[in-house]
Amino acid sequence: MPGKGFRTPGLESFVDNLDEFKLERSTEVLIQLLARRQISGSKNCAIAVAGLLLRIVQDSPANSVQDLLDQVSQIGQRLIAAQPRELAVGNIVRRVLGLIREVSGIGQDDEIRSELSSMLDGQDGLNRPEMLHSISTYSPLRHAASEFTGASTPESPQPIKRPNFAQSGYSSFAMPSTKTAMNLFGLLAEPSYSPTGTPPITNRESPALSTKNLNIIQEQASIKETIQEIGDGMRELLDEVDLAAEQISESATDYINSNDMIMAQGLSDTTHKFLAEAARKRKFTVFVVEGEPNEGQATRNMILYGSAKSPSDDDGQEGTTKRLVDLGVNVVLIPDSAIFAIMSTVTKVLLAPQAVLANGGLVANVGTSMIAAAAQAHKVPVLALSGVYKLSPLYPLDTDELREIGSASGLGGSVGSWGKVNVMNPMWDYVEPEKVNLYITNLGGHAPSYLYRIVADHYDKEDINLGTDM
């Protein structure tokens, strides 16, 4: 008889089986889980993808970094194709690719680097990096092509020392509490130019390679070391994803004042933590917008039980987090239709994006656009809470394509209406950058217009068009 109990596949079972299954099977399983939406939400997707890629890197039989890059980008493209609208998947893949390039030192674009170094030299704030001079022609759906081309890699990469971001004076990277661990580039800046980071097949002329006495054994060892480093970097990335919400909440008291009237779109994990942290020092009121039809139940449960799932009758387990009401917050649940009416009394709006785009726009649960518009009309500041892992290097050229159209039965269709009534249930909304005042990330607060810069810092230009038909 079953002892372990039946478990529906999801993030939990995937992570548990990750070490057990063969790599190819894990990949296949993750693709299916993403496609079946059994892993959804940017955080879950990010954790799953990072977990898989970490395994790839660790198990990699690749005897060159280039092989590893190819492998990661190939699997990455399949993952992106499985759920092209979940931008976190692509973000993680791109960041891992960037990390591999970073550690191994291949694929660096001299143009950028020279520009960066010139900037560093002159400390000229107006001289901006031009990492995104080719704007991605983003179309998530175009990812769905079943054939994949390997990531394009430059023919002859020029080895130029990557500037050490940790020292470069970018305020956004220097989170006091977590030092360089915050940022993977900063973290990796130090070892990135060790002589061991030499891929055998690239004909780069680094001083290390040009010394002819490197033999094959050393090369193998160096790859091992490189992979070790990449693995470390990826674990940092996983930590970043995991801790983003907490790190964001650390700055809560900077943004929330006593007697604030805050409107929150749903109570996501991040929003909840943020408000809970603020509640320790401040007294304020939160109007929680229900977020029907897709998020309504989760929002209500979050308010009532402190967890998105209602404590099912069998385990009777209370949510691990404390409810906001218990923390002394005055919580008011309002239906989506009351947004505009309430907005006049609100002092701040908190959004919880699903993804943030390079132009400063965001994608969030449906209804967010309405809140943002109402806030704009009432001149209420809009804050968006988002981990950096949600920040995508893509530009929204077709905002329709960003939207996931969900289940028609989500709107409570009965059997009788199957096939008779047309029901549209878009799950997400796109909010233009003009409607957002401030992004609060784990790196601090940024204006929407500044996001391109963070994008440039976190993604390698090579990878931005990953998976698109370029």
Place this chain on the structure above:
Amino acid sequence: MPAHSQKPEDEHDDPLQAVILTDCHENRFMPLTMQTPRCLLNLANIPLIDYTLHFLASAGVEHVYIVTSHFHEEVESHLETAGWNNDNSHFSRIECIRSQSESVGGVMRDLDQYGVLKNDFVVVYGDLISNLPLEEALSAHKKRREADKDAIMTMVLRESGTGSDSRREKAPVFVIDPKNDRCVHYEDMSPDKKEHFVSLDPDLLHDHQDMDIRADLIDCEVDIYTPDVLALWTDNFDFQTARQNFLYSVLKDYELNGKKIFTHVTTDYYAARARNLREYDTISKAIIERWVYPWTPDNNLCFGYNYQMTKGFRYKELDVRLARSCQIGPKTMIGNDTSAGEGTVIIGSVVGRRCIIGNNVTIENAYIWDDTVIRDGSHIKQAIVAKGCTIGKKCIIEPGALIATGVQVADNTTVKSSSRLTCIKRKRDDSGDFEPVTTDTKVVGVGGKGTEYSPDPDDEDEEDASLPHGLVYNLSHLTFSTESFSDPDDSFSDTSDIDPSQGRRNSTAGSIISLASDDDTSASERKSEIAFHNEAVAQLTDSLAKGDASDNMQLELTSLRMVTQASEHAMRRAIVASFMRHISSLVSDGTSIASAVTSTIKPHQALLNRNIFDKEKASKVDQVDLLLLLQSDLSKRLDGDAILLRVTHELVNLDVVEAEGIEQWWNDERSVASKEVTRLREKTRQLVDYLLRDSSEDEDDEDEDESD
């Protein structure tokens, strides 16, 4: 076929197992299912079974056993190409089991013998489309199971809510104790039944304080079984169907077996089975309209698809070539490599891959499968055009038409709404092979290929096939027998298109209706009679072929009869049908008629005798009935007249039928009801004359008065 020789990495102690029944022992998709099993038919351009497999995969099933019968190889090769059984599949084991059984009961007994299902497992059909999460049902089942060993089964049901589709095939009535979700009674209530009632055991009222009597549940036959259920199937060898027989009887005999069956009712999510073309149509639309999310085309769950959705539920794959003036209406799906010419309009339709659609073609609410060519100016509405067909220029395909694989319709042809065109048919020998049909130019035009499909008269199972009309909403063209529809009201005629008994009745009106003497039998009783008939005939034919003893046959027949409460008439009909089938198969194998008849009837004299109850009476109703049945059955067979003579002779010789019986039959007006039957009995005239002379000496005529 073990898919994986070694996979120690996946072996849990108790992997969740599932069984998919692919052959549903009915052929409502004929002639589309002639060469392809139903589970491999494309629905929204994806084979049906893929939906089922995804459903199971999403529920966390690890081992899947697919029960196949006729199309074993096809199913296996599909699993191969779709990547279900490679090393990276979601299922650590996926296995096809071939079963020759003709019923669900048989399959279950085979599975019990097979002995692989050691844990609780899920049973579904290969045409299930659902996004139901099974998690809750499974854990509830497990919990009950731990508390009570007799909780053997959980049925997952979907509440239909208000405004539900009244055109359901069956209205199953579940009586559920709301306190613990236990199902205490089940009855199949046909919508066409005149009296709507459920007969409850008074004890139930005593045992259960509350009972919900629910007819609003959609039963997609998603069940969670414990291995005990298989044992129960084996113990009750007469159970044929999962609901009507098994569920009904197990619940009824609770006192005896103590087994409890539970339900799990969900109010959300989509669940449906593509049981007939009508449902095929509804489900296709539901998928396109995203009721079955995330099972939507643009999620490309299956390998190798790349659909994208644009506004208005228009789905296209990457490589679709549309002319500039071509209009693609809402709710349309078009597969890869398909092209459509200038002025073509496609609305609410599904078009497969690699189709070529000419200029000024109109396709509305139709299903065009892969590799079909539609030439300029044709109109297709509410029809199914299967794989690899060619529709000529300026053809009109009327609503409801079915065009099976490979048919070619010549230019300027109109395909009538009731047509079912095919270009192959099953060979007369029982090899299961197919042969091309002779083209009927009246149907497909000069230069076309194909003919009207006619259900094989030998094969009772296929008579359900008259249902494909279900695709069409307007059913006015169907002529229903007035006997079964004495007072049709609106909802009633709505249901009619999918009721198997009516469908069947339609096609075999000659044989059943004309002989059914009891006008007051309600349609549903007839339905169960038909079910009984099909099962009994299958069983008997089997036994005859195997040469079982007469006693065993009688036993089986009786138990089957008990279950379905069939009449004596139905018993006799089943016997006649199976015996005659056996005889004609012997004859076609080269045995002489005389010896075929003797070898069949003589050993089973007792069986026949036991179903004749009027030996002592003056009016030989039963004997007349038997002979009439013989006559009508044989009228459809080759050399029927000769066989009739032999059989009659044999029956008289064995004293199964007395001379008086023969005489009453001969004088009965029903025996000359139609030209065919009259012609048939001509050869027997001699015998009758002889017998009459024989018996008239001591018998007074008492004929005529026994007819109704």
